[in-house]
Amino acid sequence: MPFLCTAALSIDLSRNLVQQKYAELNYTAPDSFSAALADRSDYWTRKNQFDAFHKRLSDLTSLPENWDAEDAARPTSVALDATRNALLAMQELGVMPERISPSVEGGVAVSFLRGRNRAFIEFYNSGEIVAATYEDEGEPVVWEVEAIDAMNRAALDRIHVHLTG
Amino acid sequence: MQFHYQNAPIKEALIDIGVELPPTTNLGHLELFHEQLKHDYPVKRRRIYIEGQFSAGPQIGASARQTEMGFAFESNDNRRVFQARLDGFSFAQLEPYENWASLRDEAGRLWSKYKDWTQPVKIRSVAVRYINQIDIPSGRIDYKDYFRTTPEVSPDLPQELAGFTMRLIFPQIAINGVLVLTQASVSPSSSNLASVVLDITVSTEDATFFSTDEELWRLLEVLRDKKNQFFEGSITEATRKLFGETIKY
Numbered sequence: 001m002p003f004l005c006t007a008a009l010s011i012d013l014s015r016n017l018v019q020q021k022y023a024e025l026n027y028t029a030p031d032s033f034s035a036a037l038a039d040r041s042d043y044w045t046r047k048n049q050f051d052a053f054h055k056r057l058s059d060l061t062s063l064p065e066n067w068d069a070e071d072a073a074r075p076t077s078v079a080l081d082a083t084r085n086a087l088l089a090m091q092e093l094g095v096m097p098e099r100i101s102p103s104v105e106g107g108v109a110v111s112f113l114r115g116r117n118r119a120f121i122e123f124y125n126s127g128e129i130v131a132a133t134y135e136d137e138g139e140p141v142v143w144e145v146e147a148i149d150a151m152n153r154a155a156l157d158r159i160h161v162h163l164t165g
Numbered sequence: 166m167q168f169h170y171q172n173a174p175i176k177e178a179l180i181d182i183g184v185e186l187p188p189t190t191n192l193g194h195l196e197l198f199h200e201q202l203k204h205d206y207p208v209k210r211r212r213i214y215i216e217g218q219f220s221a222g223p224q225i226g227a228s229a230r231q232t233e234m235g236f237a238f239e240s241n242d243n244r245r246v247f248q249a250r251l252d253g254f255s256f257a258q259l260e261p262y263e264n265w266a267s268l269r270d271e272a273g274r275l276w277s278k279y280k281d282w283t284q285p286v287k288i289r290s291v292a293v294r295y296i297n298q299i300d301i302p303s304g305r306i307d308y309k310d311y312f313r314t315t316p317e318v319s320p321d322l323p324q325e326l327a328g329f330t331m332r333l334i335f336p337q338i339a340i341n342g343v344l345v346l347t348q349a350s351v352s353p354s355s356s357n358l359a360s361v362v363l364d365i366t367v368s369t370e371d372a373t374f375f376s377t378d379e380e381l382w383r384l385l386e387v388l389r390d391k392k393n394q395f396f397e398g399s400i401t402e403a404t405r406k407l408f409g410e411t412i413k414y
Contacts, residue, residue, distance in 0.1 A: 040255055041364075042237070042246050043177035043296045051352055088354050094243035094259070114208070164208075164241045 050091045056100045057083055063102055073106035076125040083108040083123045086148035086156075093153060095160050114163040121148065121155065131155045133162040167393060171409030174297040174363075175262040180272040180385060181368075183253040183290035186283050195235050195249045198282045202275075206238035206247055247275050253289070254279045265389055273382065291375050292368035293388040297396065298351065299404060301359045311404045312348065312361065326350075335395075340387060342369030346395055363399055367391045 063074040075083075083100070087110075090097065098113040107124035119133045129148065134140035145155040199209055212235045235250030248255040256272035301311055308315045316329050330349040337344050345366045353360040367388040375381040405411055 040181060040248065040257075041177055041179065041294070041296060042257055042259060043298075047351065054352070091354065096243075 046091070046094070046096065049096060050087065053087055053097060053100050054084070057087070057108070060100075060102055060108065067102060068104055070104070072102070072104045073125060075102055075106070075108050075123075078127050079103075079107035079123040079125050082127070082129060082148070083110065085150070086110070086121065086123070089149050089153055089156055092150065093156050093160065095156050095163075112159060112163055117163045117165065119159040119162055121145070121159075129155075131159065133159060167413070168397065168405070169412040170405070171411070173262055173408060174299045175260060175295055176298045176362075177257050177259050177294075177296040178262055178265075178268050179255055179257040179292075179294040179296075180268065181253060181255040181290075181292040181294065182276060182288060182381070183292075183370075184283070184285035185287050185289055186251060186285055190251065190283055192233060192235065192251070194283070195251070198249055198279070199236065199238055201278060201282070202238055202247065206240055206245070208239035208241070208243075210237045210239065211235075212237050212248055212250055245271070249279055249283075269382070269385060288372065288375050288381070290368055290370045291381060291384055291388070292366055293385060293392055294364070294366040295392055295396065297363040297365075299361050299363060299400075299407065300353060301361070301407065302357065303359060306359045308361070311401055312363075313399055313401060314346075314348065337367065337369070337391065340367075340369045340374055340384070340391075341371035342367065344368075344391060344395060346399065348399070363396065365392050365395050367395075 057080060060075050061080060065074050066072065067074055087097075095112070097110045099111045101109050101111075103109040103122050103124070105122065105124060106126075107122055110121045110123075112119040116136045117133070118135065119131070121129065121131045123129055129145040130142060131145050132140040132142040143155075146152065148155050196209075199206075211233055213233050234252060235248060238247045238249065239245070244259045244261070246257045246259065248257075254276055256268070256275050258268050258271075262268075299311065314331075314333070316326070316331050318324055318326070328350040330347070333346045333348075335344040335346065336342075345364075345368075347362070347364040349362050349364070351360050351362050369375075369384070369388075374384045
């Protein structure tokens with residue numbers, strides 16, 4: 001584990017330097033407070049979450065055929081690229097997915113959840129996109145979507161309204 | 166000189182006030198506070214700190230501990246976030262950023278409610294933080310064209326960087342505090358962009374600067390001016406051009 005050792009040493013060293021500088025100036029370095037602030041940013045929190053979704057999407061490229069042992073096709077570049085473009089639009093709009101998973105229909109499924117309100121979008125290997133909104137109980141409202149990206153956000157707006165309604 | 170940009174790169178602007186609450190205050194008390202704010206901030210999330218611990222020596226290892234510190238209450242459009250925590254209060258405006266006055270005034274309104282509800286024993290710290298994401302329209306850039314403080318790589322090493330994080334801590338003697346400037350490359354929103362975050366936090370824990378509410382809000386103006394000075398001092402004219410029309414005043 002040499003990496004962890006290096007990380008710990010570099011953290012301690014930088015703190016010592018700051019403490020030393022403050023000692024010269026007769027101050028106490030409030031380093032614990034500055035470190036705590038790193039946790040308080042929603043920008044960083046959301047960015048990290050979206051980075052994790054992009055990573056998850058990349059991981060799906062190595063999924064084998066028949067990954068569910070019930071003949072499901074693995075997601076193709078058509079579905080993956082469409083999902084990637086949609087993720088960028090979600091990030092711009094601040095619509096946070098709950099989960100990204102392979103679809104048993106062949107493609108990628110993105111699900112959303114806020115309280116009792118739920119939604120999902122499926123990006124199929126054929127290029128088709130289907131979106132749905134529903135609640136814990138009740139029938140889903142399902143519709144076809146032409147594209148979801150920076151220029152085509154209507155489906156995301158509709159999902160956002162449903163989730164926050 | 167101050168600048169106002171048509172397309173300011175501000176992704177998040179935040180005012181944070183650290184407090185010590187009466188020992189009897191618990192998460193349940195903070196959760197009930199949401200009732201007062203549900204109309205403007207209907208979404209409730211738990212706020213959890215993850216604290217990592219590194220250890221070196223005969224035993225090298227890492228561990229993480231989760232502590233529930235309070236709640237984040239969000240506006241319906243996810244653009245405004247108010248945190249009510251056991252260790253403090255913060256209000257954040259995410260993009261699109263309007264202006265300092267609207268950030269400060271809403272933070273003031275919420276602080277007043279938080280203070281009435283929690284009755285802090287004392288204020289521990291005050292901070293202003295601005296996170297800017299600067300998107301440069303090129304997959305390959307020379308950072309020195311856009312930033313005036315850059316990591317310097319030894320001429321004996323390859324000069325191409327796949328990424329970097331630079332954290333500089335400047336003492337702020339006038340307020341007995343610090344300014345933390347973090348400059349880091351981040352994943353861009355498009356493959357033909359290079360994105361760099363300029364994250365500036367100015368803070369102080371010196372209670373002589375916020376012994377009254379009036380002083381506290383005056384201090385916030387000082388912190389914000391200091392943040393502006395460091396932001397403007399960190400970027401070049403080429404960067405300013407990325408922000409559209411600029412009004413100097």
